[in-house]
């Protein structure tokens with residue numbers, strides 16, 4: 129008799145002592161088991177990388193990726209799968225893309241170059257003297273007479289002393305984002321930058337660049353860090369020229385889509401959404417950036433579905449289009465959500481590659497940061513996720529904050545040491561992603577979605 133009673137009393141006692149922590153830990157273990165033992169993310173990433181490949185907004189491959197994402201989510205039997213139309217820019221690299229340094233011996237040395245996204249072409253061969261400028265702040269202070277008619281080379285390198293490589297990216301990022309416009313204001317004929325990469329190698333890193341209204345657009349490109357070292361050394365020895373040819377250009381805007389999969393909430397119509405971006409740069413295979421975030425996100429909804437989870441809130445996985453050169457998918461999603469009268473309470477993003485997850489950066493009020501730190505406790509010891517600090521969430525979900533200022537946002541944070549070896553280069557291929565690390569990322573995303581759904585009012 130006493131044993132019979134204990135059978136009922138013990139779980140109740142445990143519940144009183146530990147709240148939901150016990151049941152959370154049991155369910156989170158199931159999430160990890162599914163991700164690590166029966167995970168589908170790695171195979172899905174293989175298909176996206178090898179059967180479709182890189183997929184810049186407006187390309188045939190981007191369209192293929194949209195229908196691949198939709199079919200895949202339909203095959204998992206989510207409550208709703210649909211496309212959301214967005215108007216997007218359409219830029220193409222073209223076929224010609226070459227550059228040479230003319231050194232003081234009169235030799236042409238071929239260098240590895242990638243046009244920056246949004247650049248205009250060179251309209252035939254462009255050959256000009258190079259002016260090496262250490263960084264964009266110094267460029268802004270130079271006189272027009274020194275710059276006019278030259279190709280400006282911006283030389284700021286990744287600071288190896290930062291532990292997070294994203295800090296280094298943030299520091300030298302402005303030379304790519306606003307370098308071309310600043311050089312053009314002073315009459316430069318073109319702009320070449322040292323790649324925003326952490327390793328010395330032969331891969332140039334592309335990426336989006338901005339333009340300013342009323343400022344003429346000039347051709348702009350990145351060269352590999354190995355070629356940058358060469359150029360910087362030779363520039364100390366005498367005058368150099370760069371000869372370059374690119375035929376990239378901007379076309380009319382195109383129609384594309386965000387791809388959305390949902391499980392309907394059983395207690396609330398409020399929405400927790402998460403995602404990554406389906407588009408990539410037009411080099412490599414967009415494996416880490418952001419194929420990994422795409423398969424992390426789809427896998428999170430799949431795992432909850434196969435575990436028979438019945439969500440309190442509506443759970444929504446979004447494959448965003450056009451993060452790389454305009455973020456029109458993210459902006460369109462936020463705007464259309466608001467117009468429909470939806471209520472968004474939390475959003476998560478994975479856009480830092482398929483590396484070993486460490487936790488989440490939290491964007492929100494101090495109370496929201498401590499709320500996440502508190503609910504994340506079951507993730508610490510058993511699942512080795514320890515980083516839950518205030519920080520940046522992600523570009524795709526960020527526009528939601530404008531419409532829903534009270535919501536919280538989380539960005540999956542990973543071991544960033546190798547990310548900028550691959551970012552926006554031909555080296556960002558499927559083989560650069562480790563299956564185990566990718567699957568741990570899937571489990572981390574799923575577990576955090578589960579904890580938010582359980583603990584948010």
Ligand SMILES: [Zn+2]
Nearest residue numbers: 405417418479
């Ligand atoms: Zn990305």
